[in-house]
Amino acid sequence: MPGEGGVCARRPGVVTAKGGGEEADSAPRRGRPRSIETTNAILESAYALMAATGPTVTTIDAVARHSNVSKMTIYKWWPSREALLIDAFLHHAAQMLPLPPVGAGSPAARARRHAAAYAEALQGEFGKVQLAVISECISRTGSAELFYARYLQLRRDALVETIAAGQRDGSILAEGQPEDLYDAIYGSLFYRYVFGIAPITPSYARTLVDLVLRPKD
Known part of the structure; x- marks a missing residue:
């Protein structure tokens, strides 16, 4: 299940980008730091290929050719092809x-805006790519755990905290656990989609x- 606020806690594998967005990164490695331009070229190429041809044929070779980056660099920065595809989607x-x-x-207003934007995004290319990436993870690894760990967890945690903040300040009257309320919203949207x-x-x-x-508002 996808989803999507509050201040995002950093986790291994994610760096916070300027402007509040989050970008994918692999586990820290020794040596020269990554080039942001090269990283973006790889991620944007991977997403473009997934959108055009689907994740199955979006191979490391294809991404390397499309981005003009060596396969060695891609293999050095991502532990698997599935991790690269998820990070491209996250980017x-x-x-x-x-x-x-x-x-x-208010927390409720932020939740409304984000849920509405997500619903709109599902109707286009974004929704198709997201579903394809999840399907690819399940077919390759047997579960969607990798998608959750590299993409959904960060976003879910941030929106759960938004809901919790609204409960604390009294602007959200629902008494359930914030995690359950989040799942009720985004689980319903994804299920219907x-x-x-x-x-x-x-x-x-x-x-x-x-x-x-x-x-209340």
Whole structure:
């Protein structure tokens, strides 16, 4: 399940980019520091190839040719092809669907905006690539654990903290655990998207947030 605020705690494998977005990185390694330009070229090439041809044929060879970066560099910076694909998706999501910054409205307002943006993104290329990356992880590793560890956990934690902040200040009246409330919102959106149960619109997402969180505003 995907998802998507608050201050994001840094975790191994992620660096916070300027402007509040998060970008993927592999575990720290010794030697010369990464070139941001080269990293971006690799991630953007991987995403472009996934969007155009699907993740199955987005090989390290193909990414190397498309980005003009050596395979050795890519293998040095990513532990597996699946990790690269997830990080490419994360890199794109950080630009297209940034986490709402603290102070940009009430917790409930931030949750509404983000859920609405996510619902809109699901209807386009973003949704198809996300589903394809999750499917690729499951087919290659037997679970979506890698997708959760490298992509979803950071974003889920940030939005769970947003909900918790609203409960603490009294602007969110729902009494459930913040994690369960988050899952009720984004689990519902993803479930409806995957199975095509009904159109997912920004308006529906905002209504769902209000139904689940019971905000005062």
